[in-house]
Amino acid sequence: MAKNLYFFDEGDGSNKKLLGGKGAGLCTMAQLGLPVPPGFVITTEVCRRYYESGGKLPGELMNEVGAAMQKLEKLTDKHFGDLNNPLLVSIRSGSMLSMPGMMDTILNLGLNDESIEGLAKGTKNERFAYDAYRRFIQMFGKIVLGIDGKKFEEAFDGHKHKVGAKLDTELKAEDMKEIVRQFKQIIKEEKGEEFPNDPNEQLRGAISAVFKSWNTKRAKEYREFYKIPHDLYTAVNVVTMVFGNMGPDSGTGVAFTRNPATGKKALFGEFLFNAQGEDVVAGVRTPLRIAELEEKSPQLYQQLIEIVGKLEQHYREMQDVEFTVEQGKFYMLQTRAGKRTAQSAVKIAVEMAEEGLITRKEAVLRIEPKQIEQMLHKQVDPKAKGQIIAKGLNASPGAAVGKVVFDSERAKEMGEKKEKVILVRPETSPDDVGGIIAAQGVLTSRGGMTSHAAVVTRGMGKPAVVGCESIKIDLNKRSFEVGGVTVKEGDTITINGSTGEVILGEAPLIEPQMSVEFEKLLSLADEFKRLQNWANADYPQDAKRARELGAQGIGLCRTEHMFFEEKRLPLVHQMILAETEEERKGALKKLLEIQKGDFKGILKEMNGLPVVIRLLDPPLHEFLPKYEELLEEVIMRRMSREKPAELEAAEKLLKRVEAMREANPMMGLRGCRLGITRPDINEMQVRAIFEAACELKREGRDPKPEIMIPLVGHVNELKVVREQLEQVARKVMLKHGVDVSYKFGTMIEVPRAALTADEIAEFAEFFSFGTNDLTQMTYAYSRDDAEGKFMFKYIEQGILDFDPFQTLDRKGVGKLMRIGVELGRGRRSELEIGICGEHGGDPESIKFCHELGLNYVSCSPFRIPVARIAAAHAALRAGEAEKQRYL
Ligand code: PEP
Ligand code: MG
Numbered sequence: 001m002a003k004n005l006y007f008f009d010e011g012d013g014s015n016k017k018l019l020g021g022k023g024a025g026l027c028t029m030a031q032l033g034l035p036v037p038p039g040f041v042i043t044t045e046v047c048r049r050y051y052e053s054g055g056k057l058p059g060e061l062m063n064e065v066g067a068a069m070q071k072l073e074k075l076t077d078k079h080f081g082d083l084n085n086p087l088l089v090s091i092r093s094g095s096m097l098s099m100p101g102m103m104d105t106i107l108n109l110g111l112n113d114e115s116i117e118g119l120a121k122g123t124k125n126e127r128f129a130y131d132a133y134r135r136f137i138q139m140f141g142k143i144v145l146g147i148d149g150k151k152f153e154e155a156f157d158g159h160k161h162k163v164g165a166k167l168d169t170e171l172k173a174e175d176m177k178e179i180v181r182q183f184k185q186i187i188k189e190e191k192g193e194e195f196p197n198d199p200n201e202q203l204r205g206a207i208s209a210v211f212k213s214w215n216t217k218r219a220k221e222y223r224e225f226y227k228i229p230h231d232l233y234t235a236v237n238v239v240t241m242v243f244g245n246m247g248p249d250s251g252t253g254v255a256f257t258r259n260p261a262t263g264k265k266a267l268f269g270e271f272l273f274n275a276q277g278e279d280v281v282a283g284v285r286t287p288l289r290i291a292e293l294e295e296k297s298p299q300l301y302q303q304l305i306e307i308v309g310k311l312e313q314h315y316r317e318m319q320d321v322e323f324t325v326e327q328g329k330f331y332m333l334q335t336r337a338g339k340r341t342a343q344s345a346v347k348i349a350v351e352m353a354e355e356g357l358i359t360r361k362e363a364v365l366r367i368e369p370k371q372i373e374q375m376l377h378k379q380v381d382p383k384a385k386g387q388i389i390a391k392g393l394n395a396s397p398g399a400a401v402g403k404v405v406f407d408s409e410r411a412k413e414m415g416e417k418k419e420k421v422i423l424v425r426p427e428t429s430p431d432d433v434g435g436i437i438a439a440q441g442v443l444t445s446r447g448g449m450t451s452h453a454a455v456v457t458r459g460m461g462k463p464a465v466v467g468c469e470s471i472k473i474d475l476n477k478r479s480f481e482v483g484g485v486t487v488k489e490g491d492t493i494t495i496n497g498s499t500g501e502v503i504l505g506e507a508p509l510i511e512p513q514m515s516v517e518f519e520k521l522l523s524l525a526d527e528f529k530r531l532q533n534w535a536n537a538d539y540p541q542d543a544k545r546a547r548e549l550g551a552q553g554i555g556l557c558r559t560e561h562m563f564f565e566e567k568r569l570p571l572v573h574q575m576i577l578a579e580t581e582e583e584r585k586g587a588l589k590k591l592l593e594i595q596k597g598d599f600k601g602i603l604k605e606m607n608g609l610p611v612v613i614r615l616l617d618p619p620l621h622e623f624l625p626k627y628e629e630l631l632e633e634v635i636m637r638r639m640s641r642e643k644p645a646e647l648e649a650a651e652k653l654l655k656r657v658e659a660m661r662e663a664n665p666m667m668g669l670r671g672c673r674l675g676i677t678r679p680d681i682n683e684m685q686v687r688a689i690f691e692a693a694c695e696l697k698r699e700g701r702d703p704k705p706e707i708m709i710p711l712v713g714h715v716n717e718l719k720v721v722r723e724q725l726e727q728v729a730r731k732v733m734l735k736h737g738v739d740v741s742y743k744f745g746t747m748i749e750v751p752r753a754a755l756t757a758d759e760i761a762e763f764a765e766f767f768s769f770g771t772n773d774l775t776q777m778t779y780a781y782s783r784d785d786a787e788g789k790f791m792f793k794y795i796e797q798g799i800l801d802f803d804p805f806q807t808l809d810r811k812g813v814g815k816l817m818r819i820g821v822e823l824g825r826g827r828r829s830e831l832e833i834g835i836c837g838e839h840g841g842d843p844e845s846i847k848f849c850h851e852l853g854l855n856y857v858s859c860s861p862f863r864i865p866v867a868r869i870a871a872a873h874a875a876l877r878a879g880e881a882e883k884q885r886y887l
Pocket of ligand 2: 749770772773
């Protein structure tokens with residue numbers, strides 16, 4: 001049977017699942033010969049059993065812990081609860097995946113009315129000893145006994161006030177003793193029992209409390225947000241206490257081996273002399289930067305550099321470490337992979353690959369496609385002249401605009417109403433996580449680059465400005481004041497997490513710029529991917545942007561978007577409503593010229609690359625005024641009895657629109673059905689495409705149009721339309737005397753098309769899965785209504801695991817796609833197959849498209865970088881052997 005606990009020199013540091021991240025890190029460090037205080041880990045399995053038995057520690061556990069404590073006593077030459085030389089321990093949580101600040105930690109355990117004397121004597125520092133004691137009682141009271149922390153804080157502040165002390169450091173040993181007395185009193189009053197003097201009882205209580213903290217509301221919220229499974233559980237680390245608050249040659253710090261905001265290769269972190277670890281993380285006192293430590297204590301700095309260097313080499317990953325110096329002696333308390341912004345992650349991955357620390361494949365796999373989305377965060381336009389009212393630390397990059405709110409509950413409420421808010425707090429704590437999730441960004445007046453707000457927002461990819469000390473927050477008045485400006489709850493501000501600036505009102509934002517490392521990462525990704533990345537683009541400028549972002553083709557040009565433009569709409573109306581053949585032809589001719597210009601622009605931008613142009617898809621009445629509005633107009637005009645000519649025109653239009661009305665337009669006269677009933681529109685479009693292509697060809701360019709016929713459900717639809725349109729294409733080419741390389745193909749967006757794809761492939765050189773419609777028609781969920789109406793409920797109630805309009809439903813829609821691919825390629829082996837529904841930019845769906853063997857995925861231009869990484873991940877995870885040579 002597996003052991004319940006492991007000493008740091010025996011645990012397997014690679015088994016984070018069993019030992020938790022912190023425990024595994026401590027084991028690894030101890031086994032690397034780095035200075036770690038002696039201790040042991042109680043495994044996550046014990047925590048599982050704790051929950052399975054309804055909150056009871058396994059029977060044998062405390063005996064084993066007792067034996068381990070005896071071993072620890074030997075190792076440290078100290079004794080638990082001893083009057084002379086007491087052993088004190090910290091009890092720390094630690095799950096497989098980091099959940100910073102979410103679970104509990106208890107320090108200085110083992111202090112009681114006897115051992116306190118020992119600590120005071122041993123350190124020759126009575127004040128320090130009693131300070132440690134009061135901290136312990138406070139933590140124990142709050143965490144183990146569940147007493148409201150405010151009670152202790154009020155007593156502490158009350159005493160400070162009484163003796164006229166402003167800072168904690170002004171309190172003397174006598175004051176600490178008095179505070180200890182008061183704290184014990186609080187426990188007695190609140191719980192009706194004494195604070196436990198027996199260290200073993202303390203230990204038992206603390207271990208249970210840490211296990212319990214796995215399931216607090218905030219921890220559950222955090223796991224839900226990060227999709228961390230609830231059954232990973234936490235380990236408990238019992239670690240010999242070392243003290244960073246033992247005088248001027250002591251201190252505590254946190255450091256990252258590289259910069260977590262920018263990725264720069266330089267030690268980054270903070271250090272507080274004469275303090276305990278919690279003081280740094282809580283962000284209450286503003287600490288020294290690590291660079292200042294180099295000036296103040298070069299020896300310590302050197303030691304730190306050596307240790308973290310070894311750790312980074314060992315883990316081949318940026319590390320986030322916590323350490324304490326006790327009277328000049330270094331102790332490592334924690335190491336873990338550091339949380340970082342997406343920018344930083346990309347720079348670190350690329351540079352580590354260049355340094356040879358990791359492979360190129362690992363570099364690509366280290367960046368999750370979702371992280372790339374963060375990099376596409378908007379920035380404050382540098383040219384904008386907003387009123388900068390304050391400047392704090394640029395803790396998490398990107399810009400956010402929103403209404404100021406001062407507490408997390410409020411942020412959550414407003415967030416649910418889809419209002420954009422900025423959470424403004426003196427500092428944040430783990431209880432604020434829900435509020436941070438709901439907010440666009442966070443602004444705090446206290447705390448450093450490793451404060452809670454900074455760490456959490458960086459992890460979430462949310463902009464944050466922290467330690468903005470010039471803002472004076474008044475939580476009671478729900479406002480803050482800075483430089484004569486008062487900002488009230490509900491007022492709009494912009495925070496710039498890249499510069500630390502706080503701007504009054506809504507600043508204009510611009511698209512993000514791509515860094516050199518980002519470009520490098522994307523190029524690396526391209527080496528590994530098999531899927532091509534195409535873009536959905538309707539205009540030349542979108543095509544240009546797509547190409548800059550790495551698009552290898554246009555997978556969908558929705559030509560109807562060109563019709564909607566203001567100046568063109570009257571022509572479209574004329575074309576639809578024309579009463580005579582002549583009138584209609586006139587309108588079509590004008591539209592032909594316009595469309596030719598559009599297509600020429602796109603084909604030119606994509607020179608040499610394929611451009612899939614879809615013929616008109618939506619029902620025609622979508623281009624006309626709404627029936628209800630027209631009806632209202634006619635009624636108004638009738639009542640006013642004015643301008644009979646205009647009334648007549650309105651009535652006529654109403655009649656035409658009425659005649660075109662359909663009960664179910666999404667299943668009505670749209671797509672190829674429209675082309676069959678109104679061939680002149682399709683013909684005009686194909687003529688425009690080939691006119692444009694021929695002209696480009698004659699200009700020496702290389703246009704590659706692919707004509708896509710939408711919404712085919714029966715092969716004959718495609719057959720008829722294609723035959724008719726190919727004639728048009730040939731005529732135009734003949735006229736120009738040039739040959740354009742082109743393809744005719746279809747969308748597969750109707751289930752029947754997928755099921756009869758072999759027949760369809762007979763007449764199609766390419767397929768493009770229109771998974772928006774295919775999802776709509778497979779589920780019979782209206783794509784325009786589902787998300788606003790019932791989808792949320794379906795997901796909340798667990799009827800669906802995810803929204804199938806965002807992530808492809810493999811089981812149903814995916815099955816149709818698989819059939820479509822197999823039948824299609826069975827008939828025409830070289831059939832080009834892609835996807836152009838929204839799923840083409842979704843990493844999970846891209847993975848599926850890779851598995852299906854599609855040729856490309858197509859998505860909107862701004863998602864191309866995400867899709868490129870996702871395509872590489874899909875290939876790498878599928879273990880493409882032939883790509884291994886790149887490693
Ligand atoms: C689709 O149906 O997936 C598609 C791309 O076409 P549209 O969204 O224009 O209907
Ligand atoms: Mg469609």
